[in-house]
Amino acid sequence: MEFVEVTKGQFTRLLHPYPTFLVTCAGRSGEANVITIAWLIPVSVRPPLLTMAVRRERYSYGLIVESGEFVVHVVPFDRAREVLFCGRRSGRDVDKIAALEMESVPGRVVKAPVLPKVGVAFLECRLQQEVEAGDHVLFIAEVVAAYARPGFIKDGVRDLEEVLPLLHVGGNRFTTTVTEIVEPSV
């Protein structure tokens, strides 16, 4: 079998599609922002921890370090436009929450804002640790509150027919899943 060589700088392209999230944060004096994040995974159940990779250059980086808090929003496929906007524009130049006319309310536990009309599930997080990782920083954070719209979870798993997931294909492209599900026995 012949394989096609991929430059090491493009290795991340081989891992797509990534579930993609909107993450809100606010600085100490209340300035709120929202950033698109695809590099985010759970890393522990007890205690509940997740990690996300954020470039130091992002406006959100400083806000999260300053406040130690952020809120991960699971967003549906039909929010691709907002997700691309928040992933291409910086809060340094534009108030993204206002520009997209997104309603925002305070978090249940954290002070970072929650976008109840845009998100379908929410993970309020408190920063635990910052780990240097090349050109990104890994934020390891504890999930201090988690909630979802009714119907998001059915029989203990996500109901993909209720809310289609948003997956980043690469560049400006997004996709979603087909509703065919397999559950192999092993």
Ligand SMILES: Cc1cc2nc3c(=O)[nH]c(=O)nc-3n(C[C@H](O)[C@H](O)[C@H](O)COP(=O)(O)O)c2cc1C
């Ligand atoms: C689909 C997509 C996924 C992204 N994922 C990440 C990510 O995981 N980490 C990161 O630092 N930036 C990521 N970005 C880039 C930031 O969202 C982008 O630089 C944003 O404008 C930063 O906003 P801020 O300066 O307001 O914080 C992503 C962008 C897109 C479009």
